[in-house]
Amino acid sequence: MKPICDSDMIINIGPQSPALYGSMKLAIKLNGEIIKSVESVIGYNHRGIEKLAESLTYLQYLPVVNKIDYLSGFMYMEAYCSAVEKLCDINVPERAQYIRVMLMELNRISSHLFYLGVYLSDLGSKAQFYFAFTLRDEILHILQDICGQKIMQNYFVFGGVKHDLDLNALNKICDFCSSFSQKVKELENLIIDNPAFKARTKGLGIITKNKALSYSLTGANLRSAGINLDIRKIKPYLVYDALEFQVPIDDSGDCFSRCLLRIREMIESLKIIRQCSRFLIKSSGEYKNNDVNPLQIHPQSNTVISHVESPRGIISCTIISDGSDKPSRVKWRTPSLYSIQILPELLKNRYYSDITAIVGSLDIVVSEADR
Amino acid sequence: METEYSQFNILNKQTTKCGIEKITVDKCCFKKFISHLKNSAEFEANILYSVMACDTSDCIELNYNLFSEKLNRYLIITVLTDRNNPVCDTVTDLYKSAAFDEREIFDMFGVFFEGHKNLTRLLMPNSSVGNPLLKDYNFQKERSVHYETDL
Numbered sequence: 337m338k339p340i341c342d343s344d345m346i347i348n349i350g351p352q353s354p355a356l357y358g359s360m361k362l363a364i365k366l367n368g369e370i371i372k373s374v375e376s377v378i379g380y381n382h383r384g385i386e387k388l389a390e391s392l393t394y395l396q397y398l399p400v401v402n403k404i405d406y407l408s409g410f411m412y413m414e415a416y417c418s419a420v421e422k423l424c425d426i427n428v429p430e431r432a433q434y435i436r437v438m439l440m441e442l443n444r445i446s447s448h449l450f451y452l453g454v455y456l457s458d459l460g461s462k463a464q465f466y467f468a469f470t471l472r473d474e475i476l477h478i479l480q481d482i483c484g485q486k487i488m489q490n491y492f493v494f495g496g497v498k499h500d501l502d503l504n505a506l507n508k509i510c511d512f513c514s515s516f517s518q519k520v521k522e523l524e525n526l527i528i529d530n531p532a533f534k535a536r537t538k539g540l541g542i543i544t545k546n547k548a549l550s551y552s553l554t555g556a557n558l559r560s561a562g563i564n565l566d567i568r569k570i571k572p573y574l575v576y577d578a579l580e581f582q583v584p585i586d587d588s589g590d591c592f593s594r595c596l597l598r599i600r601e602m603i604e605s606l607k608i609i610r611q612c613s614r615f616l617i618k619s620s621g622e623y624k625n626n627d628v629n630p631l632q633i634h635p636q637s638n639t640v641i642s643h644v645e646s647p648r649g650i651i652s653c654t655i656i657s658d659g660s661d662k663p664s665r666v667k668w669r670t671p672s673l674y675s676i677q678i679l680p681e682l683l684k685n686r687y688y689s690d691i692t693a694i695v696g697s698l699d700i701v702v703s704e705a706d707r
Numbered sequence: 708m709e710t711e712y713s714q715f716n717i718l719n720k721q722t723t724k725c726g727i728e729k730i731t732v733d734k735c736c737f738k739k740f741i742s743h744l745k746n747s748a749e750f751e752a753n754i755l756y757s758v759m760a761c762d763t764s765d766c767i768e769l770n771y772n773l774f775s776e777k778l779n780r781y782l783i784i785t786v787l788t789d790r791n792n793p794v795c796d797t798v799t800d801l802y803k804s805a806a807f808d809e810r811e812i813f814d815m816f817g818v819f820f821e822g823h824k825n826l827t828r829l830l831m832p833n834s835s836v837g838n839p840l841l842k843d844y845n846f847q848k849e850r851s852v853h854y855e856t857d858l
Contacts, residue, residue, distance in 0.1 A: 379830040386815075387839055422725050549753050549776075552804030563776070570779050639723045641772070641781075652772070656761055665840075669757040669772075677807050706830060 344372060349691070351380045356695065357454070358702025360676065362683075369688050374680040378673075381706040389666035394420055394633040397663070399490045404668060405704035406487050407450055410436075410443040411646035412668075413492040415653040418573060419642040420494050423635040423657055426628050431621040432496035433574045438509070438612035439482070439491065441605040445516075446475040447647035448598045452523065455595065455696040459536050464526055471519060478508050494633065496624025501616060509613050513606055520606070524599045537591035541682045541694040544589060551678045554649030554671050556597045557698055562587030567645040581607050591697035598647075598699070634661055648672055648699050673705040715740045719785075729770075729783040737786045738796045744773060744782070745801055751777045755798070758808035760816045762842045767793045767816055793818040815840035 350361040359380035365372040385404055389397050401416045402409030414436060421428060428436075453468030476486040482505050483489040483498075491498050527533055543553065548561040558565055566583040568576045584600035586593040637659045644651045649671025658664040675698040682694050716733035723729055732740050744752040752773040759770040771784040788795050797820040798805045809820045810829040817838040820826055827833065837844055 379828075379832070382830040384839065390842075550803045552754055552756060552802065565776060639729070640725045641723065641727060642725070650756070652756060654759055654770075654772075665761045667757070667759040667761075673807055674804050677804060 351377075356702065357700050358706075360702045360705075362679070362691070362695075364683075364688075364691075366688060371683050371686055371688060371691075374683045376676050376679050378676060378702060378705055381703045383707065385707045386666055386668065389663050391662070393661045394494075394635075394663065395630045397666070398493070398630075399488075402488050402490060404670065404707055405646070405648075405672075405701050407447040407701055408443055408646045408648070409487060409489050410440045410492070411644050411651055412653075413490070414440060414574075415642050415644040415651045415668075417492045417494055418644070419640050419653045419655045420633065420635075422640045422642060423638060423655060424494070424628075424633060426495045427625055428496055428574070429622040429625060430575070431500075431616065431619065432623050432625075434612045434615050435497050435501055435623065436492060437574050437576065437579070438609050438616070439479070439489075441608045441612070442475050442479065442509070444605050444647045445602050445609075446472050446479075448602050449475070451598060451647070451699045452595070455699075456527075456533070458692045458696050459533060461530070461533065464523070467519075467523065467526075471516065471523075474512055474516075478505070478512060481505055481508065493624060494630050495628040496622070498624075500623040503617070506613050506617055509609065513610055513613070517603075517606055520599065520602050524596075524603075527595060527599065534592060536693050537595065537697065539590050539592075540686075540690060541591045541697060542589045543678065543682070547678070547681070548589070551681075552674045553678065554674070555645070555647070555699075556594055556601060557649065557675060559583065559585045560587075560593040560597050561589040567643050567650055571643060573642070573644065579608050579611050581605075591693055594697045594699075601647075635659070637664075646671065648675070648701065648704070668707055670704045670707060672700045672702065675700050676702075676705055715743070723783070727781045727783055729785055731785040731787065734786050734788065734795065737784060738798060738801075741771060741773070741784055741798055742801055744784075750780075750782070751775050752782065753777075755802035755804055756781075758798075758805055758812060760812040760818060760840070762790075762816060762840065764842070766790050767818055769795060769812070769818065771798070788818060795820055797822040799823055814838070817841070 345366045347364050347366055348361055350356050351359040361377040363375045385400060388400055401412045404412050449468045449472040453465045457465035479489060480486045483491040543561050545561050545563060548558050564583060564585050569583055581604045584597050586597055635657045637657055639656050641652055641654045652669040654667040655663050656665040715736050717730060718733055719731035721729050744750045752775050754774040756772040756774055761768045766787045767790055769786045773782045786795060795818055797809060807829060809823055812818045813826050814828040814831050815838055
């Protein structure tokens, strides 16, 4: 049969598209159903967050930070707070460290549940979407009770957290842990034993070790390629070195393993939350460093870098101070920027219908890449 | 370590407050130095975390944040470029992740990377004027940005 059109065709997906997780554009050159080349265009959600830092004081910049990524606000708060704490030699009390770790792990679970729900619904499995989002809602309600907000929590301050956790909130978290530990296994079985999902994702979008390192991928995307790199283990921050947890890794590097690793990460996060809540129920202490006046942050001229393992990979925050009350330069390393960069290589010579399966598996948040 | 690096023109060596070593290298041999760090069995800098630019009053400073998985160690390589004519070699042939970083620095600081295959603006619209992260960027003057309609 003679083809209707043998010339290449260009299709733009986005900037506004339900198949992408934010405002970005994929300009795709197609020949029939085969993708010949892809160009990813970002910047539609650029808010100038790095430039903003130069005109705000250290405290004024704090609420801006968790708007970089709406799914992992705590991680960005931690990266910024710990950078300022290093800059001014501020100690964080142990209780505050445990509270921070526990909330960050709850945040990790909620982010992974969002990823799973959206990814599986993109691949046509609507039931899992409702399943994952119902679970995520439980976490968001707990966070709302603690911080007053569901996603832009703004709960961490320099030297600790804004207010202490009461027993009621801790009991709610414990209840959530016991119900979630069953449900996460159900979620895992729904994916492992799902032949339709396996057929769509196994052996697709393979990232090799060298490619992952060269593109500077981090997080579950890197660990699915067989490289055991988790900042929580290799350069522990806060109280992570006192906690017991495993870092799940896999070496197949395909979409299926990236999805599976995120589910296993949730199980590990649950272990961390349990240990933290046990500590917080038993012990008491200061929830913030009372010697710090956040309005009076005047560091000497210096450079500090802080690294945090977010649900999408390694976040790093670099602050260059010049001795004034405003930072001279703040640079964010956002993991999604590097995941977007690998898309053209992964999509090349694949079918058009594979786009959702590959793009979705990388857990990209475009607002994070655009800053 | 000292003797091995002596062949490269190292201008300054210091440690940041968080304990990361920062080495300032002359512009002419920084790429050789990074390539040496990447390939040497001793350091094996296999990840380029990010490239960061910073506008100091007299030059534009480029910081390459390297990480060695083998040694579990960070290292920052710093290059100083002329503020009036900022030009630097690209490292995209060594680390593919540098492509977006360099495009962002070109966009925000106007640093031209020689050898980069697609050096266009990354975050700002193509029609915008000026480089926003430079300290002397005038927001009042450069306010009118025309967004393209060829979506």
